[in-house]
Amino acid sequence: MTTPRIVLFGATGFTGRLTAEALVTGGARPLLAGRDPEKLAGLAESLGGGLPTAVADVSRPESVRRIVAPGDVLVSTVGPFLRWGEAAVTAATEAGAVYLDSTGEPTFIKRIFQRYGPAAAARGSALITAFGYDYVPGNLAASLALRKAGPEAARVDIGYFVRGDMARRSSAGTRASALGMVLEPMYGFREGRITREHGRTRPFAVDGRRRQGLSMGASEHFTLPPVHQGLREVNVYLGWLGGLTRAAGVVARATPVLAALPGVRRATEALADRVLRSGTRTPPPGSGISSQTIAEAYDGGGRLLASVRLDGGDPYDFTARVLAWAATTALADGVRGAGALGPVDAFGLDGLLQGCATAGLAPRDAR
Structure with a gap:
């Protein structure tokens, strides 16, 4: 052995x-x-x-x-x-x-x-x-917030934010994966079950500023409800796009229509392959890049019970x-x-x- x-x-x-x-x-x-x-x-x-x-x-x-x-x-x-x-x-x-x-x-x-x-x-x-x-910080922040909130918690919202030039830092694999996700259906957790959703946005307060996040499917939708039996809603938002978040939400809502067009998936895969083939450069070290993850737990009436913020460096x-x-x-x-x-x-x-x-x-x- x-x-x-x-x-x-x-x-x-x-x-x-x-x-x-x-x-x-x-x-x-x-x-x-x-x-x-x-x-x-x-x-x-x-x-x-x-x-x-x-x-x-x-x-x-x-x-x-x-x-x-x-x-x-x-x-x-x-x-x-x-x-x-x-x-x-x-x-x-x-x-x-x-x-x-x-x-x-x-x-x-x-x-x-x-x-x-x-x-x-x-x-x-x-x-x-x-x-x-993706997506350990949100799991940790939400679990800490839910522990603090106690049994009244019925909803948790999680926001991921980055400061710095992540576009320059992103690898070819990340860009190819992002292209692969463009036409995939997104999901959330609402009314106690996994549901389809596209393009929701909401603001978070980050360092004294309101920053928008775009809803995304993530592991938190599957991992948090079994542990916290009172949870009826789990929302995960990515806030990497800055001022383009709302526009990205509009595009996301059109995903079902775009995905049904002939040849679109094949074209997207071909573009992803091209990105991977061209991705020979090594992204520069993430100096000046930092991350913030926020989790907010609410009761069934929408009252904020607890919030937790995690600070980190380069993702x-x-x-x-x-x-x-x-x-x-x-x-x-x-x-x-x-x-x-x-x-x-x-x-x-x-x-x-x-x-x-x-x-x-x-x-x-x-x-």
């Missing part, structure tokens, strides 16, 4: 490299996996040498299954996940491993909870999706560090439960709070 290990799939990509560096800095020795043996060897050498590598390609799912064994922790940074993510999920499920990924794609997150989760639970595997800036750096923390923690101590799990489910609220602090995310002001 082999000793359980951390397997980092997609190690030579942008997020994968950052995660590999964070793992090694924390004392881990992950198996670096990807499709290019030369790039893998170069990465292993740049990290001090001696790290094991393995060739695995989503176009050959058996090659991904071969690198995962029972008890392993598989970290996948291979995106766009809607197109390429299934091989890693299946490999982890069949092996009875712990699975973590860095996706922010709403449709893929929904599939993890609704399609893949039951099979993973039956095999004793844990699937922990969207374990990065990519946070993603790499929190993935590294989760992988090493899961390898050493396991996770709480099987099937599709949220961050709090897997590590406990206080444990997640501590882990996020090590990754540079901490509460600032709460009421």
Whole structure:
């Protein structure tokens, strides 16, 4: 029987490299996996040498299954996940491993909870999706706000905001994933169930300013209601677009019509492929970039009960560090439960709070 290990799939990509560096800095020795043996060897050498590598390609799912064994922790940074993510999920499920990924794609997150989760639970595997800036901060902030609010809480609103030039910082994988999401249906959690929705916006007070957020499907819609039985509504808003948020909301409301037009999906996929092929540059370090995540808990009448704000740094750096923390923690101590799990489910609220602090995310002001 082999000793359980951390397997980092997609190690030579942008997020994968950052995660590999964070793992090694924390004392881990992950198996670096990807499709290019030369790039893998170069990465292993740049990290001090001696790290094991393995060739695995989503176009050959058996090659991904071969690198995962029972008890392993598989970290996948291979995106766009809607197109390429299934091989890693299946490999982890069949092996009875712990699975973590860095996706922010709403449709893929929904599939993890609704399609893949039951099979993973039956095999004793844990699937922990969207374990990065998308959407760990919101899970943490909302859980803290709901704990403070108590049993009266019936609704929670979560807003994600960034200061700095994230357009310049974004990787090719992020841009391709965003293109893939343009035509996908969004969802929310209202009246105690997952519902379709498109293009809602609302303002949040951030640093004394009103900043708009655009509603998005996220993991919080699936992870928060089972833990907080009184919740009837969960809303997640992304505020990265600044003054373009309202216009983006109008476009989002037209998504069902656009998606039905002949050839639109094929054209969008072709554009995403072009973005990936041209994405050879390394995004510059996120100096001057910071993040703010706000959660507000309300009672059934709309009265604000509690709010929590988390401040952090560069979202990519946070993603790499929190993935590294989760992988090493899961390898050493396991996770709480099987099937599709949220961050709090897997590590406990206080444990997640501590882990996020090590990754540079901490509460600032709460009421």
